[in-house]
Structures are given as C-alpha cells and as structure tokens.
Amino acid sequence: MPIVSLKEVAKSYRKGRETIDVLDGIDLDIEEGDFLALMGPSGSGKTTLLNLIGGLDSPTMGSVIVGGQTLGDLSGKALARWRSRNIGFVFQFYNLLPVLNAQRNVELPLLLTNLSGAQRRKNAETALTIVGLGDRASHKPGELSGGQQQRVAIARAIVADPALLVCDEPTGDLDRETAEEILDLLSILNREHGKTVVMVTHDPKAADHASHILHLDKGQLVRQAA
C-alpha cells in the first residue's frame, strides 16, 4: 500500500478575476521508504504538489491520501494535529527561530506532545546527534553556517519521528559541497531510518540522490524516471 496516493488531483488559484490552474489531473502513488525527487521548471506546480502531500494546502478537486488518511476528511484542527505526528518539513530557507538555540528549535514540534520537558530535551539531543550537530545544541541560528542551519531544520523535521519528510528545495540556498552533505543526510534518513522522502528540487545533481524522479510541467506529470 502506497504511503502517499493522489487521485485526480487538481489545484487552481484565483487571482482577481483570473483562475490559474496549477495542477491538473495528477495521479500519483509513492511507496513507503521511497526517496522521490520532484523536478520541473518554475511555476510547474512542484511546491503546490508538495504542499498538498504535506497537508498544508487542499486540492480543488481529487483526493490526497497519506498513510491511509484522506486529508480532505480532516478539519483544520485535526489536520494540524495529523501533520504534527506524520510529516516532517524541510524548507529552502531553514525557517529556524533566531531567538532559540538549536536544541530549542528542534524541540519546538514536541511542545505539542505530552512528553515531559526532560524527554523533549533528550529527543531533541538525539535528533541533533543524528544530523551530526550534537555539539552545537546551544548555538543560535545566527552562530551556525547555512549547512548547519539546514541540518538543524532536518533534526527538527525528524524529532517527532514522522514517516514522511517533505523537503522543498532543501539545498537551494547552499553551495555544492554543503548541498551534497545535506543530500547524503537525507539519503541516510531514507535508507537507515526508513523515512519516505519527497523532495522538490531544480538541481539534477540533487535529484540523483533520489530513487525516483518525477517531472512536472504546466501542472501535469510528464515523465517518470527511476
């Protein structure tokens, strides 16, 4: 059974009087443990598709099923709760809170759980150790390099142990060498920790780390490569 299943998904936005079709008739299954790269030109709908999979947005038509849950059936509150348990997000610009140190940034998603403060700290330390930043726990984002900040963001994404990681251009703001380190880390999380990874990227070299690559153009899947 696929972990992600999209059926006849369409998404359009209204801009003034104009309707913009971003996705049109997407059918897609992503198997558990897969590492999928979504590629395509700007405006092709990659991020929109990722947002639908992550439960950040809802389709205009069709259904999105993740981990057996039809996301359209959930209320806003229930969807938020579902995201906290099932999805880890990694963004291009890291989006760390500058006032919190690395450990507290990683701890943030756990504030929504019933874990004790000590357990939250312990889990955050473990996540930071997995991404190789156990010794940077007390550093604030401003004291870390771009690559280190992205590692903290990945630690934050995995701290609640979600099955699915959705990554929107995770290496888009990094140099080649650092980007490779981040992609290696995602590969390790995929291979050794069993996380399903869906990654949007413009970069073919980044996409090479994935086990599957999907191309989007004008809101449609145009080519699928293994």
Next chain:
Amino acid sequence: MNALGLVWSNLGRKQARTVLTLLSLLVAFVLFTYLRAVAVAFSSGGFGEAGIDRLVVSPKYSIIDPLPINHQQRIATVPGVGAVTHADWFGGVYQEPRNFFPKFPVDPEGYFGLYSELVIAPEQLAAFRNTRTGAVASAGLAERYGWSIGDRIPIEGDIYPKRDGSRLWEFDLVGIYRGQPDDPDPGVFLFQYDYFDEARQFGHGGVGWFIVRVKDPERASEIASEIDGLFENSINATRTATEDDSQREFAKQFGNIGLITTGILGAVFFTILLLTANTMAQALRERIPELAVLKTFGFTDGTVGSLVLAEAILLCVAGGALGIGLALGTQGAMSVYLEPVIGPINITLPIVAQGLALAAGLGVIVGSVPAFTARRLTIVDALRERQA
C-alpha cells in the same frame, strides 16, 4: 522550554525595541500608580476611625466666607454636642512657596481636646496656651525643617497682613506634637487664634470652620441637620458634615481630581496604546514565515494566535509590574513631598491590582489585532511571501 518560554524568547528578538517599549510602559504605570494614589487621597477624608465622632461646620457657600466665632456658643447648645472648637486657614509662606504645609490658628485647649489622637506633652500644651505668639508643629514638620523648641518661625502672610501693614508673622515654637504611632504625620502648624485675631488687619471675629464632637456618633447626621438649622436663614449659613465628608468637600474646591487624573491617564494610555500596538504589529510583520512554520508543525491557528496575544500581554504586564514596583519603591521618598500637600499617599493593594488589570487589558487590546492576523495566516501564502 515550554510555551511561555517561547513567548518570552520572542520578546528578546529585538532587545532595544523591547526595552524601549518596557520603559514607556514603566513610565506610564508609575504615573498611573501615583495619580491613582493621589485621587484616592483626595477622595478619602483620611481621618478614619479617629474622626468618627467629629463634625465639621463650614460656611455653606464658600470656604473663603468666614463664620462668626459666636456661632460656637450656639452650636454648643445643640443637644448631643459634646465639645466645639474652631480653626482657620492662614495660608502663608515659610521661606519659599515650595515649603508648603497647612497653618491653622486655633484655640489650644479646645483643639487638642477635640483631636484627642494628637499627643503633646502637658507642659508644652500649657506653654502653647500661655504664650501669645506660641505655636506647635507636628514632629514631621519639625524634622523636615530642622525646628526645635525655642525656635522663632517666620511666616509671610499671603492672605492676612498684620494691623501695621507688615506681612511678617513670627511665632515661637513651644511644642512638638505627634499623631498615633500608626497614623501619618499630621503635618499641621498650629498657633494661637487670639494672637492671630488681634493682630490681623481684617476679618476680626471670624473663623474658617468649627469642629464639633458629638456624644453619639450614631446621631451625627441628625445633629448636623440641627446645627445647620440654627443658621439656615442667616447670612452665615453653615454646612455640617462628618470630618471625612468635609475633607472630601474641601478637596473638591481644587477641582474634580478624579476627572483630572482620569483625563491625564487617558491621554497617557492612549499614546502608550498606539506605541505598543505599533511595536506588536511590527513584531508580527517580521516573523510571518516563522508563524507559518509553527503551523506546519501542527500548531493550530488558535494556538499561534494565542502565542501572539500572550506575548503582548506579557510585555504589557511586565512593563506595568515594573512601573508599579518602581512607584512602590519610591513611595516613601515621594510621600515626603506629597503628604504635606494632599495628605498621606498610600499605594494600596487595590491600586496595584487595578494597575496589573489595566496592564493585562492593554495587552489584550494591543495584541488582539496581531493575534487575529496570526490566526488567519495561511501557511502557503506566508511561506510564499518568504520565498518572494
């Protein structure tokens, strides 16, 4: 870290801005605390239990119209009246106008007989009675101006010149009296009415007010009506009230203190409201993507809105608490200047509670729009804004 820690951390984002906002709030709440205390001091008589059996008989129409001293004998005839004495407002300046304290010409025996809570050594009271230019000062006044018994105290009469046209009145300090241990210093300078009446240029035989002790406080209201009834149709009609009520009436002569303080505070807090609301709006604009990221983790719209609201409340309550704390800390020092003018300044628990409630209310007002905006924020739009 918990949710409160997250809120607190956010306040440290722009430290200079937070400190400046806190300072503005601090100043506003120092002002609030003192003005409320002043308003309370003006609205309360300040005599409490001690004055429960005392009535004050004042001129009905204006405090500057004197009452004839021979009213005293007629008041004394009213059934239920135990004792009567009189006092007057002298005004006057000691050395310079800022050295303000009340100065009353009185009948020594009668005054200390009626104000039994005032303590004076018998030999000093006798000296007061027997010395034509004698005067007594409260211990607080004596301490403030460094007076001791035997000193000659010069007062410039701004209302009453002397018969010879001179405005210099000189009094010999023959005694120092005190209030009860837990009471504030009375702060009044008392001197011989007989000397004053004889030496003044005009107004002979007039007094400012009478003080009446009633035998039964339960009948105070009835006796007050009887006293006023005695002079109802005379040109020197009276208005008799309990000492506390009379003090309040006197305070009203300065204007509606409550309205004035409310007006000042209204202007101050309106400005603070705009300032703090602008700070919060700015703080929100700067971190819209961060709030969106919190929502991606599963923070609900309501939780994110509550965090923003809590931040505004925390900021205002912290500023308010600092201001109220500073006012409490400086209360003793300020009382030295304010007490002689308006009576004891007491920052009471209700004033502190009102201040904290006001601070929390201010937080709710300034935080509600940003909280609503944060609540309505859609993740996709906010993240797109970050990428643009």
